[in-house]
Amino acid sequence: MARTAKHSKQELRDMALAAARAVIAEEGSRNVTVRAVAARMGYSVGTLYNIFEGLEELIAALNAETLDGLYDALSQAPITGKPEADLHALLDRYLDFVAANRREWTMMFDERLPEAKAPPAWYLEKVARVFTLLGRMLQPLFAPGEEADLTSAVRLLWIAMHGVWTLDAGGKLFIVTNDPVEKVAHDMVDMFLAGLGARKGD
Amino acid sequence: MARTAKHSKQELRDMALAAARAVIAEEGSRNVTVRAVAARMGYSVGTLYNIFEGLEELIAALNAETLDGLYDALSQAPITGKPEADLHALLDRYLDFVAANRREWTMMFDERLPEAKAPPAWYLEKVARVFTLLGRMLQPLFAPGEEADLTSAVRLLWIAMHGVWTLDAGGKLFIVTNDPVEKVAHDMVDMFLAGLGARKGD
DNA sequence: AAATTAACTTGAACATCGTTCAATTATGCC
């Protein structure tokens, strides 16, 4: 009952996101414009608006893909049961990912959502997945029945690491310290583990 | 030998920044445009370019003022010599300032400096001032000769708090936790102090 | 096979943005 498109909607979506990533790689994230993406995928601007509500949604879809990639990278980290070693291994994968996808990663955090607009449920779920990974690593430090303390610790650690990541990705870590981001991240984890150990001793 | 301006360059600068703040308050930071600021200060766009190199420099000047305001707020925190109480008091002032200047504060961290361009020296100095405040509060926890550990601890704590602040200001803290930002910040400090205590016990 | 229908695609047009700069205005000086 209709014309068969040269590409399905899913194909167009993938082409658009791939085109956007190409623009990011070759021209920087500032040049991710509707026209640039459209031109690179061989379509017109109008077609992009047929797939996405607008540029913001395209970038949101890009960020979702990036978040998935992060999770995939993290989920390959081994869990030996030794929190310190496991966390350090996880961190290294995180930092490798950020280093390899710096511009994409930075974009994830400057999506300026229209002031007090809740992110969609699927986004929260993607974030929760990452928390679950952290939780599994910290598990050995907590006795059964201390689940509340565990989740609280996971959140605090994640927030602290968020400080490291945002400063690094924004190119502003060197304002604070001259240490490489790997050392800062490891120091942060160590400080945290020391704090956790001290609290359990109370 | 020249025309006397209706307003001195310094006055124009102040008027522009005040106009920008008015725009932020009434129309949001997205609407801080050259035309909006110029109209609000009763001048044309050309005049703005006579004062600032461009919009980016205007926003940078705005951010500098915000950073000064932050320092002023923080420097009023009392130093009693008890790190825990002092840090909590400092945090409360920090959080009050961020709450009262949410949009301005957020703007400080999304100035997308053209990829690996160093900020000016005066900016680094303003940041260093804040570190000095933190350092004075943590001082009692360190023996003479441990200055390196002190500055390292200050940096780590500041980075961790940066995670709290950015998530909160970006309206994304609730993705991580339902706790109010004050509780998160205090928990973070407590975790840090516990970690410091444990390390000194080594 | 022709006509119809509907999805797909286009790109000109619009409002707005940052930025530039020739022209205008208004003052101090001789």
Place this chain on the structure above:
DNA sequence: GGCATAATTGAACGATGTTCAAGTTAATTT
């Protein structure tokens, strides 16, 4: 009064996100 000079203007330019009437193409219907 006339001149030089600084301050100020606002039209103009290129680029942006977005809209939408018009055109195109294939499946369906007659």
